Amino acid sequence: MNWLTDIWWLPALFSGVLLAAITGPLGSFVVWRRMAFFGDTLAHGALLGITLGIVAEIDPVIALMLSSVILAVLLYPLQRTSALSADTLLGIVSHSMLAIGLVTLSLTDGIRVDLMGYLFGDLLAVDYTDVLWVAAIGVTCGGLMFANWRGLVAATVSQELASIDGYPVRKLNLMLVIMLALTVALAMKIVGILLVSALLIIPPAAARALSRTPEQMALIASGLGILAVLSGMAASFQWDTPTGPSVVVAAATMFVCSLMIRRS
Amino acid sequence: MSSDALISAHNLYLNRQHKQVLDNVSLQVLPRQIITLIGPNGCGKSTLLKVLLGLEKADSGEVIQRQGLGIGYMPQRLALEPRLPLTVDGFLKLARGARQVHIDSWLERLEITTIRNQDVQALSGGEWQRVLLARALLIQPDILMLDEPVQGVDVQGQMALYQLIPQLRDELGCAVLMVSHDLHLVMAATDEVICMNGHICCSGHPDTVTLDPAYQQLFGQPLAHYTHHHDHQHCLDGHIEPAQPTE
Numbered sequence: 001m002n003w004l005t006d007i008w009w010l011p012a013l014f015s016g017v018l019l020a021a022i023t024g025p026l027g028s029f030v031v032w033r034r035m036a037f038f039g040d041t042l043a044h045g046a047l048l049g050i051t052l053g054i055v056a057e058i059d060p061v062i063a064l065m066l067s068s069v070i071l072a073v074l075l076y077p078l079q080r081t082s083a084l085s086a087d088t089l090l091g092i093v094s095h096s097m098l099a100i101g102l103v104t105l106s107l108t109d110g111i112r113v114d115l116m117g118y119l120f121g122d123l124l125a126v127d128y129t130d131v132l133w134v135a136a137i138g139v140t141c142g143g144l145m146f147a148n149w150r151g152l153v154a155a156t157v158s159q160e161l162a163s164i165d166g167y168p169v170r171k172l173n174l175m176l177v178i179m180l181a182l183t184v185a186l187a188m189k190i191v192g193i194l195l196v197s198a199l200l201i202i203p204p205a206a207a208r209a210l211s212r213t214p215e216q217m218a219l220i221a222s223g224l225g226i227l228a229v230l231s232g233m234a235a236s237f238q239w240d241t242p243t244g245p246s247v248v249v250a251a252a253t254m255f256v257c258s259l260m261i262r263r264s
Numbered sequence: 265m266s267s268d269a270l271i272s273a274h275n276l277y278l279n280r281q282h283k284q285v286l287d288n289v290s291l292q293v294l295p296r297q298i299i300t301l302i303g304p305n306g307c308g309k310s311t312l313l314k315v316l317l318g319l320e321k322a323d324s325g326e327v328i329q330r331q332g333l334g335i336g337y338m339p340q341r342l343a344l345e346p347r348l349p350l351t352v353d354g355f356l357k358l359a360r361g362a363r364q365v366h367i368d369s370w371l372e373r374l375e376i377t378t379i380r381n382q383d384v385q386a387l388s389g390g391e392w393q394r395v396l397l398a399r400a401l402l403i404q405p406d407i408l409m410l411d412e413p414v415q416g417v418d419v420q421g422q423m424a425l426y427q428l429i430p431q432l433r434d435e436l437g438c439a440v441l442m443v444s445h446d447l448h449l450v451m452a453a454t455d456e457v458i459c460m461n462g463h464i465c466c467s468g469h470p471d472t473v474t475l476d477p478a479y480q481q482l483f484g485q486p487l488a489h490y491t492h493h494h495d496h497q498h499c500l501d502g503h504i505e506p507a508q509p510t511e
Contacts, residue, residue: 032348154358160319164337165360211349
């Protein structure tokens with residue numbers, strides 16, 4: 001098992017690939033349900049979560065997930081309510097949280113925090129504990145989505161029809177929001193706060209042109225996400241570019257290619 | 265009220281943004297009955313349907329559904345998300361308890377088998393209506409609820425759809441409750457008409473309803489011809505006043 005610990009970037013690679021696998025289907029729901037801004041808000045709130053975790057001396061991963069889930073459940077009624085007000089409100093919450101997080105972080109003196117790492121991702125900070133977290137959450141979310149797939153898609157197409165059918169629509173919506181919160185929290189270390197929602201949105205958007213069914217789109221999005229993580233990390237090592245942005249650049253390139261495929 | 269009703273509403277009230285959307289509405293749907301709700305735009309027809317379906321809650325009053333009632337619902341419109349790739353077949357499979365044999369037979373019955381593998385985005389208004397109808401029929405419902413079933417469909421398509429409804433009732437033995445704003449088209453297809461404008465103005469067989477002064481007032485008969493005695497009147501601001509006693 002020595003090689004596992006000897007190669008320093010392996011944990012980052014593992015958690016990156018696992019994460020991309022789960023953001024495929026999850027990100028597809030974000031795209032279908034127009035929750036991109038919601039995901040962004042969760043990510044921005046995450047910084048405050050980390051800061052509070054540091055102050056309260058809680059394990060940062062747990063603090064992050066906890067604060068993210070709490071924020072998600074509080075904001076949950078806002079998604080899908082009247083477009084403009086929800087939009088504005090999310091914008092206010094999103095940027096206020098980021099600003100409060102940054103201010104609080106600067107006030108907690110005596111603690112050295114790698115702000116750039118949080119904002120743009122830090123592969124060096126990823127260890128096997130993170131891999132285990134990502135694996136545990138990933139398997140749970142993947143299993144839940146698989147078991148409830150038809151209901152989730154039905155509720156995405158029409159909440160009304162799905163609830164008349166007897167699907168537990170409210171439970172499914174809440175489940176999706178909590179899974180989103182956990183994934184955003186875990187994705188932070190890889191791609192950073194500012195780019196988390198890119199990892200959720202861009203691979204499914206690129207997959208759209210290549211798919212005819214929701215299932216295809218989710219799986220292709222996973223594949224493209226994994227490819228983006230791998231090539232982004234490789235580029236990051238090769239040219240010493242920041243990892244998060246490199247991953248997103250790789251994903252964006254795929255999206256542009258998918259546009260051309262659609263044209264032809 | 266009859267006890268063998270599939271679904272019944274008792275004294276529903278619903279106030280939304282200071283407007284009385286439902287004002288003491290009661291109705292019942294009996295097995296195999298076709299009822300049409302008519303009324304001007306914003307009169308509460310669609311809201312009443314949603315309350316009956318349990319999608320919205322009335323402020324007071326109650327809705328009683330027969331135990332294990334199977335409801336097939338066809339919404340007025342369904343905004344489709346263009347980023348969600350979905351074929352007609354895939355859409356129908358999302359219906360809970362949908363079986364492939366039923367999907368196949370309803371596609372055939374509604375003459376839309378040829379479009380089953382098409383993307384739902386690519387359908388015409390008429391085709392999409394039939395797909396929605398097929399989805400409502402898939403579970404072999406006891407009652408079919410249709411909200412303005414002919415929106416976005418050309419006149420020929422409208423006639424065809426309204427001819428289909430009594431046939432479907434006979435084939436399935438189900439009841440039908442539909443919303444429409446045009447009585448002329450549904451006249452032949454319906455057993456009972458309920459004319460509403462917040463409250464229920466009048467109801468009965470389509471032939472008698474068209475003669476009812478409440479109906480005529482709502483649907484464009486000049487007020488000068490309003491000779492029939494009625495127990496209430498509609499004021500300009502929309503509220504309802506008891507009529508002056510004439511005796």
